[in-house]
Structures are given as structure tokens and as C-alpha cells.
Amino acid sequence: AQSVAQPEDQVNVAEGNPLTVKCTYSVSGNPYLFWYVQYPNRGLQFLLKYITGDNLVKGSYGFEAEFNKSQTSFHLKKPSALVSDSALYFCAVRGANDYKLSFGAGTTVTVRA
């Protein structure tokens, strides 16, 4: 069975400070990992993915994530957070041979001005 854990329900940072949203996963075989962001009353918006290759992947809006196989983690990062980054963030995983995405419970990010 595959699963995702987002250990923090909420992350609060000041604008301009670095932002990190944590994610660990469990899956059989090679993982396909994804980050999505959800703004209020909106659908989930794809940010970035790790499939293979370089462990550091870059995505939309200045976000990046680092795949760490030994720690089974895929933390989302942004060097300098903006107030507009305030939203709900979901990490998701699936096995290479699977179609079903397993989502974490989500982390609410609040960036204060």
C-alpha cells in the first residue's frame, strides 16, 4: 500500500523568509512524487513532480522540491515566501506501475506580511 504523510497541519512564515513544507512517503518500487497547491474555493493546481533523474526538481512560482530516497522524503521549498503563497499544499505519491495517486492530508501555509 502507498501512503503520504505531511507531519505539519500548518506552517507559518514571514514574507521573504524561506518556506519548507514536509512530506514523507511509502510506496512499493520507484515513486512518482507530486506537489499540488489549492487556493480557497479552487481546484488543485499542479506545482511540480519527481519521476526520475536529478533529485532537485523545480516547478511553478519559484517552488522546488528535493527527493531523498534514503529518507523517503520529498520536501517542498521556496527560498523567499510571498503572501500570495498562502494556500493549502498537498503532497502525492504513486508507484511507477500504478495509476492511483495517494494524497497527504495537506498543509496550510500562511505567509504574513
Add this chain to the structure above:
Amino acid sequence: DAGVIQSPRHEVTEMGQEVTLRCKPISGHNSLFWYRQTMMRGLELLIYFNNNVPIDDSGMPEDRFSAKMPNASFSTLKIQPSEPRDSAVYFCASRTGTSGNYEQYFGPGTRLTVT
């Protein structure tokens, strides 16, 4: 591209009524997913279609729920009869089968309230 289109965006209905949610996937995408989002249970996969064929409906909560995909550009999720506990946001997502493009693209969702 217009993205995944869902209608209606909001639906308020009374218990016992039939509810039909609609989805138009991104053109060229051959996989379609229906999800339900609630505070208590988070995001749950209800059903997965590939090339218009239901592959996995194990997430459909009860026989009151049914989904169809009559063609590559349209899918429906029907609840009959609806109950208050069906109140949630229902999302449709689609994905291409092209190698390298593994992410799902979500629609804006339908917020269903059953009174």
C-alpha cells in the same frame, strides 16, 4: 487550453433528490478521475476511467453513486438518492497517457450541499 471543466460549480439540493455532476476533461487526455474532498476524510478517489472504460470504482461509497463516461470528452457522476453526508466538494481530474506526462490536472470542483 480551457483546462478541466466542471458543472455546476455549486449545487444545493434536498435529501432524496438526484444529483448529476458533469466533467469535461482536457482534450487529448485519456484518463479521468473523480475525487471527493471533505474536511474529515481529505481527498478520496471515487472512480478512475481509462479510454472511457471504468477501471477502478472501488472508491465509490455506495450503490447510490454511479459514474459514466460515454465519450472521451464527457463524464458524469450521479448520486441518487442524495443524503446530507454526501455534502462535499467533488473534483474531476484528467491525465494524458503520453509517457513523461504523469500529473493529473484538476477541475475547479463542484461544491455539493445536501440539506
